Amino acid sequence: MDKIMNQVLKENTIGIWKLDGNQLYGNDCFLDLIGVPKEMDAQACLKFHLEHVHPEDQEQFGEYVRKLSEERTEIVYRFLHPEKGVMMIRCSGKKMEDGTIAGIHQDISDIVRLEKDKILETYLAETNEKLRNQNVAQNDYYKEILDELPCGVFAYTVKEHKIVHLNKRALDMFHIDSLEKAQCKMRSIFEKFEYPDSTTNERLIALRKQDNSVDFEVIINPKETYEVHALAKSKVFMNPDHERIIITVFLDISNMVMLKKALEQAKEGSAAKSAFLFNMSHDLRTPLNAIIGFSELMKTHWDDQEVSRNYLNKN
Known part of the structure; x- marks a missing residue:
């Protein structure tokens, strides 16, 4: 069962981490997601991770770390992977009974890309991972993690x-x-x-x-x-x-499908409105052109009342 659940976490690009003072530990999936070798020591791992948080998200990430010591919280931020480039990461964690802080690290880059390319709506998958104490049975531990997945x-x-x-x-x-x-x-x-x-x-x-x-x-x-x-x-x-x-x-993706249908209906309504205005403009323009034309002819024969009256009658 452990092997299967580990595989599920890997398939969904979810890593598990634990912060103990200035030392950061993680499972193989977590280490792969941040791009560090498995033999890197925990202190160097923490330094590496902090240095690769996107510069524009550093302040927000620092506030997230401070809150972790008080309450369960989460963040979506950009991470600069040494090989994969910019990744969108959802990270959640909480303080454990032994004083350490533990949580999950999920790559949601593909989900964000899917939303931008196909659905036109920002969708950030809500992932709230919950780590159990070490005395909890391993199977129940993984089941609880899976129950928290969005x-x-x-x-x-x-x-x-x-x-x-x-x-x-x-x-x-x-x-x-x-x-x-x-x-x-x-x-x-x-x-x-x-x-x-x-x-x-x-x-x-x-x-x-x-x-x-x-x-x-x-x-x-x-x-x-x-x-x-x-x-x-x-x-x-x-x-x-x-x-x-x-x-x-x-x-x-039900909400995104509904949004897509609403956008399509809005586009259809906009197209119908444009067609109506075009036809109305054409219907008005045709008689106005004639009126303007005869008016111009009247101006050129203003001294000849009979000719001007003839043009006026045609209008």
């Missing part, structure tokens, strides 16, 4: 369709209030998936026999009041018992 996580065995994990966000998306009910309604859950791309279903079926991954778009509970539009990724993993497990991560 995206849905759904994991089940390929052979028996046994649910390994279904976090709170996924339960909300499926409109089901417990894992037990979800297990009983596995078939109906999949029946309420609608795929805009007609090839998606075939690719997901093929995934059951391949060690691969599938990116797709899905509408969950279509035409219902609780309809959800999501971007998803399914990937096959092998658990410690050598069972094939499919883990799917769902990112809810």
Whole structure:
């Protein structure tokens, strides 16, 4: 289970860190996200991280660090990775009972890029990671982390369709209030998936026999009041018992889809308004041109009343 959950965190580019005085520790994913070698000592790691916070975000980041010693808090800031360049990072943390400060470090660059390129709305995924004390069972620890993710996580065995994990966000998306009910309604859950791309279903079926991954778009509970539009990724993993497990991560983009439709309707309304004004202008311009023309002719024959009266009658 630990291996699977670590893989989920890695797939979602989430690193776990702990600050103890002037020493910064992190798991492999965290060290990779900030671009330091695993053998770097904790004190040098902290210095490296602080030096690579974007200069324009240094003051905001300093305020965030000060608040961490008092309350749970989070920040979105830019980080200068030595190889990847500027990254958008969501970082949250809180003070632990032993006096250290722990939290998560998530790369949300792709999400921000998706919002800018496809949806035209700034969307910052809300991620509130919660670290448990060391005496908490490791499995429960990872489950709690997954329940705090802003995206849905759904994991089940390929052979028996046994649910390994279904976090709170996924339960909300499926409109089901417990894992037990979800297990009983596995078939109906999949029946309420609608795929805009007609090839998606075939690719997901093929995934059951391949060690691969599938990116797709899905509408969950279509035409219902609780309809959800999501971007998803399914990937096959092998658990410690050598069972094939499919883990799917769902990112809810319903609000962005609604915004896109609203923008399209606004554009259509603007186009109709422009067409109306163009036609109205044309209808007014045609008789006005004639009136102005005859008026100019009257001016040139002003002394000849009969000719001027003739032009006036034509108007």
